[in-house]
Amino acid sequence: MAMLSSPVKEYFEFDSFQVDVGRRLLLRDGEVVTLAPRVFRLLLALIRHSGTLLTKDDLLKELWPDAVVEENNLTVIISVLRKALGEDPHQHRYIVTVPGRGYSFVAEVREIRDELGEQVKKERVKTGYSVEVEEQSHSGEPDILMRGKKRLRLPSSNLSHLQLAGRKVPLTALSLMILTAALAYFWISTKPKPPEAETPVKTLAVLPFKQLSGESDEEFLGLGMADALITKLGNLRQVITRPTRAVLKYSGADSDPLVAGRELGVDALIDGRIQRLNDNIRVTVQLIRVSDGALLWSERFDEKFTSIFVVQDAIAEQMSRALLLRLSREERKRLVKRQTVDPEAYQRYLRGRYFWNKRTAEGLKKGLEYFSKATEKDPGYALAYAGLADCYNLLSYYSVLPPKDSFPKAKAAAVKALEFDDTLAEAHTSLALAAMAYERDWASAEKEYKRAIELNPNYPTAHQWYAEFLAAMGRSDEAISEIHRAQELDPLSLITNAAEGFINYYAHRYDQATAQLQKLLELDEHFWPARWFLGRAYVAQGNYREAIAEFEKARTLPGDSTGVIIELGYAYAVSGKRAEARKMIGELMEQSKRNYVSPYGIAMIYVGLGDKVQAFNWLQKAHEERTWDLVYLKVDPKLDSLRPDPRFAELLRRLRFVF
Numbered sequence: 001m002a003m004l005s006s007p008v009k010e011y012f013e014f015d016s017f018q019v020d021v022g023r024r025l026l027l028r029d030g031e032v033v034t035l036a037p038r039v040f041r042l043l044l045a046l047i048r049h050s051g052t053l054l055t056k057d058d059l060l061k062e063l064w065p066d067a068v069v070e071e072n073n074l075t076v077i078i079s080v081l082r083k084a085l086g087e088d089p090h091q092h093r094y095i096v097t098v099p100g101r102g103y104s105f106v107a108e109v110r111e112i113r114d115e116l117g118e119q120v121k122k123e124r125v126k127t128g129y130s131v132e133v134e135e136q137s138h139s140g141e142p143d144i145l146m147r148g149k150k151r152l153r154l155p156s157s158n159l160s161h162l163q164l165a166g167r168k169v170p171l172t173a174l175s176l177m178i179l180t181a182a183l184a185y186f187w188i189s190t191k192p193k194p195p196e197a198e199t200p201v202k203t204l205a206v207l208p209f210k211q212l213s214g215e216s217d218e219e220f221l222g223l224g225m226a227d228a229l230i231t232k233l234g235n236l237r238q239v240i241t242r243p244t245r246a247v248l249k250y251s252g253a254d255s256d257p258l259v260a261g262r263e264l265g266v267d268a269l270i271d272g273r274i275q276r277l278n279d280n281i282r283v284t285v286q287l288i289r290v291s292d293g294a295l296l297w298s299e300r301f302d303e304k305f306t307s308i309f310v311v312q313d314a315i316a317e318q319m320s321r322a323l324l325l326r327l328s329r330e331e332r333k334r335l336v337k338r339q340t341v342d343p344e345a346y347q348r349y350l351r352g353r354y355f356w357n358k359r360t361a362e363g364l365k366k367g368l369e370y371f372s373k374a375t376e377k378d379p380g381y382a383l384a385y386a387g388l389a390d391c392y393n394l395l396s397y398y399s400v401l402p403p404k405d406s407f408p409k410a411k412a413a414a415v416k417a418l419e420f421d422d423t424l425a426e427a428h429t430s431l432a433l434a435a436m437a438y439e440r441d442w443a444s445a446e447k448e449y450k451r452a453i454e455l456n457p458n459y460p461t462a463h464q465w466y467a468e469f470l471a472a473m474g475r476s477d478e479a480i481s482e483i484h485r486a487q488e489l490d491p492l493s494l495i496t497n498a499a500e501g502f503i504n505y506y507a508h509r510y511d512q513a514t515a516q517l518q519k520l521l522e523l524d525e526h527f528w529p530a531r532w533f534l535g536r537a538y539v540a541q542g543n544y545r546e547a548i549a550e551f552e553k554a555r556t557l558p559g560d561s562t563g564v565i566i567e568l569g570y571a572y573a574v575s576g577k578r579a580e581a582r583k584m585i586g587e588l589m590e591q592s593k594r595n596y597v598s599p600y601g602i603a604m605i606y607v608g609l610g611d612k613v614q615a616f617n618w619l620q621k622a623h624e625e626r627t628w629d630l631v632y633l634k635v636d637p638k639l640d641s642l643r644p645d646p647r648f649a650e651l652l653r654r655l656r657f658v659f
Helices: 037-048 056-063 071-085 118-127 173-189 216-233 244-250 257-264 305-322 329-335 343-356 361-377 382-397 403-420 425-437 442-455 460-472 476-489 494-506 510-523 528-541 544-555 561-574 578-591 599-609 612-625 628-632 637-642 646-654
Strands: 009-014 017-020 025-028 031-033 095-098 102-105 110-114 143-147 150-153 161-164 167-170 203-206 268-277 280-289 295-304
Touching: 009 037, 017 037, 037 056, 037 071, 037 102, 056 071, 056 102, 071 095, 071 295, 203 216, 203 244, 203 257, 216 244, 216 268, 216 305, 216 329, 216 343, 244 257, 257 268, 257 280, 268 305, 280 305, 295 305, 305 329, 305 343, 343 361, 343 382, 361 382, 382 403, 382 425, 403 425, 425 442, 425 460, 425 628, 442 460, 460 476, 460 494, 460 628, 476 494, 494 510, 494 528, 510 528, 528 544, 528 561, 544 561, 561 578, 561 599, 578 599, 599 612, 599 628, 599 637, 612 628, 612 637, 612 646, 637 646
Parallel strands: 203 268
Antiparallel strands: 009 017, 009 110, 017 025, 025 031, 095 102, 143 150, 161 167, 268 280, 280 295
């Protein structure tokens, strides 16, 4: 058995290169040249058949034995190998392309084999003998091995002599054991081997497609194409695709794809160019590995703009092949599923998503306008209805519309979307938020969140909003687990990372909340929600000066100024600055003449002032108006002083909270 530790060693040499087959290494003058496993397999196939033509079909079967892939994937691998060999595209010193047929390796290749151990190898160098076991002449004797030009044959009964430079040499027991071990190794090595697993792509980002037309009013098209692909690829469970909001910052024409990929923490990214001229569209797409910048796949599509859906389907389908994903039947259906076939409706939808992703009050209003136009053009457009639901939900959160004017419309739009496509995770998520924030139907909200996550476990918004629901229910440990899942899917999301801070705040874990929010502000000191909740955590800790400073900073930043005034008023009240607190109430009353102001916020300032009568009056008004912030009634630390009051228990009962 000890002899089996000396395996056959096989090497090839050409020019200044050495190929160590056993160790799967390519060396140039003794220095390792890094090759991906599939590129090495291509090199090995070419040099083992040097001087002969290998067809494209032969190479495709060799490199992708268990998958059907496009020829352009082979072209990419050939290009990578040529680059590794330092071959000029016009020289063809090593690889010659036979147009329409395949490839041939043309450099002189020397094969070196160490078949019987180091001692035998040295003898071969000295004498140059060939090894061949004597073959009997009777019929039926099998060839045991045929590898290249070397042959080892085994007779049926007589294994007693070694043919050495024309002389028969008696085989000793030791040499017989060596030869037997070598034959055993040869037999094992000729058995089919499973394809080597390449480093899988587990995380992916689709960058906004760059506009080459120079038309600024069509900026939506590049982001829209990315958003459409993100939606399609987001339904695949084998790879995590970063959401649209994560890639917005890379919309500029001068953004570096590899820098973006590293910042997003992904294995690979899709970088595209889009050019529109009248009714024609050209889309160029590349799949790039982030670790080394290797081009894994590329393609160009020239179509009429009316065929943009065909382009998107083709990109998504070819992308899954390039990533070697094994898709279920349901995943394949979703990948090529089209929500509309009307190009004009689609353009309106793209514009809607473009403005919705800005996450500003004006952006939400514009998004609402375009989503509405999309449904007018195509009344069966499920994704457009989901977009309407998203806008209406957030318009109340951003203090743009009263709850009664936003959440019922959000629910209606989500229900409409699900009538046309009940597999839309986005629609289930919006339906859950409306049930939670307006209807106080906790069971339905949780059911819809879970359904959304079941349909698309890689949709970070579903995990984030479900985490906030769990926090409101007092299930803080579950909430933290859920928000961590959202962070894994979208690690650069500021709002998702801020959510961990306020979940800890509602759980009365103030040290964890402040640590998380301070860390977030180190990444972006202008992110007002982080300052907003950091100030709230400081108030809960009794650090009033620090809290007021944070609220004052937040007030200078673009965001929900109404919410900041409320928190500033409460901080003034609990810190003894009663006049300043009442001044904040006056500002809110004046602001309510122009915008919606939540009665819940005014109630909080009265809580800080110790005026329970006014506090409960405004809480009752908040209940009547169904303001969304009442969902945190059960856990909000600011209300701790009211909890022993029977009126508070009655309010919890009317809100259907379960104790």
